[in-house]
Amino acid sequence: MRASLIQLAVEASETAEQRRSRAAALVLDRAGDDLVMLPELWPTGAWDYDAWTEGAEGLDGPTAAAMSAAARAAGVWVHAGSVIERDGDGTLYNTALVFDREGELRGHYRKIHRYGFDTGEAVFLGAGQEIVTVPTDFGTLGLAICYDLRFPEIFRALIDAGADIVAVPAAWPAERLEHLRLFARTRAVEEQVFLLACVATGEHGGMRQAGHSMIVDPWGDVLAGAGDGEQTLTGDFDMRDVEAHRTRLPVLRDRVLSIAAPRTR
Incomplete structure (x- = not known):
C-alpha cells in the first residue's frame, strides 16, 4: 500500500479556513494513494488553548466537510x-x-490520554473512553493521538481489537523529538504493526512543533522519515509483512499478563 503523511505547518498567521483549503489541496495531490494523513489539531493548533472553544466543531463541521470532499x-x-x-x-x-474513499466518516476516536498535567488538554478537554479501530481495504487501522504514545497499554488493546496498522497524528514539541522517535519505533516493535506518525511543524501558541513524521515497519525500521519543515512524506509497504513478522518472531503468542482496557468499538 501507499501512505502519505502531510506534515502541515501550523502557524498563528494562518486562519483555520486557510489551513483547511491548503490541506484539502494537498490531499487532492495524493490521488492514487491508499491513505493520506494529517497531524493533530491542525485546524486550531494544539498549543493555543484560547482558540479551542471558538474553533470547536461537530463531527459534521467544516473540517469534516472539507476532508470528506477531498477524500x-x-x-x-x-x-x-x-x-x-x-x-x-x-x-x-x-x-x-x-474517511473512506467515498468520503464517508468511517470512524472517530476521542483522545484517551490528555496532555498537560494541570493545564491544557487535562483541564479543557474531556477524556475519550473507547479503543477504536477502523476496517479498511488495506487492513485494520488502529487510532491513537500524540500523548497516547507514552502509554503502551492502549497499543496492546488496539492489536487485541485487530489492528495491524496504527495511525498517530501528533503535535509533538520539538524539544522532545527523541522521545517521539523512541516511542514510535518501540510501539511498532512491541505490537508488530506498521505505525504512521504524522506530526505538525511550525510554531503555534509559543510551542515549536517537532515535525519529523515517520512510517515505521513491524521490525522497528523507519521506512520513510521527514525533516522539520512542511512536506508530504510518502511510503510504500506491504501489509502482508505484519503477519510475516508475527510468524517470524511470535512474541505476541507468548503473552502471559493481560490488561484492563477501555471499551472497544
Whole structure:
C-alpha cells in the first residue's frame, strides 16, 4: 500500500479556513494513494488553548466537510488528523476522524490520554473512553493521538481489537523529538504493526512543533522519515509483512499478563 503523511505547518498567521483549503489541496495531490494523513489539531493548533472553544466543531463541521470532499475527489482514505470536537452536551474532545474513499466518516476516536498535567488538554478537554479501530481495504487501522504514545497499554488493546496498522497524528514539541522517535519505533516493535506518525511543524501558541513524521515497519525500521519543515512524506509497504513478522518472531503468542482496557468499538 501507499501512505502519505502531510506534515502541515501550523502557524498563528494562518486562519483555520486557510489551513483547511491548503490541506484539502494537498490531499487532492495524493490521488492514487491508499491513505493520506494529517497531524493533530491542525485546524486550531494544539498549543493555543484560547482558540479551542471558538474553533470547536461537530463531527459534521467544516473540517469534516472539507476532508470528506477531498477524500471523495481523490479516491483515498483520509485520516484527517484531529479536531477540537464539541459534543452535544458542550464537552470538548480532541477527536480523530477517518474517511473512506467515498468520503464517508468511517470512524472517530476521542483522545484517551490528555496532555498537560494541570493545564491544557487535562483541564479543557474531556477524556475519550473507547479503543477504536477502523476496517479498511488495506487492513485494520488502529487510532491513537500524540500523548497516547507514552502509554503502551492502549497499543496492546488496539492489536487485541485487530489492528495491524496504527495511525498517530501528533503535535509533538520539538524539544522532545527523541522521545517521539523512541516511542514510535518501540510501539511498532512491541505490537508488530506498521505505525504512521504524522506530526505538525511550525510554531503555534509559543510551542515549536517537532515535525519529523515517520512510517515505521513491524521490525522497528523507519521506512520513510521527514525533516522539520512542511512536506508530504510518502511510503510504500506491504501489509502482508505484519503477519510475516508475527510468524517470524511470535512474541505476541507468548503473552502471559493481560490488561484492563477501555471499551472497544
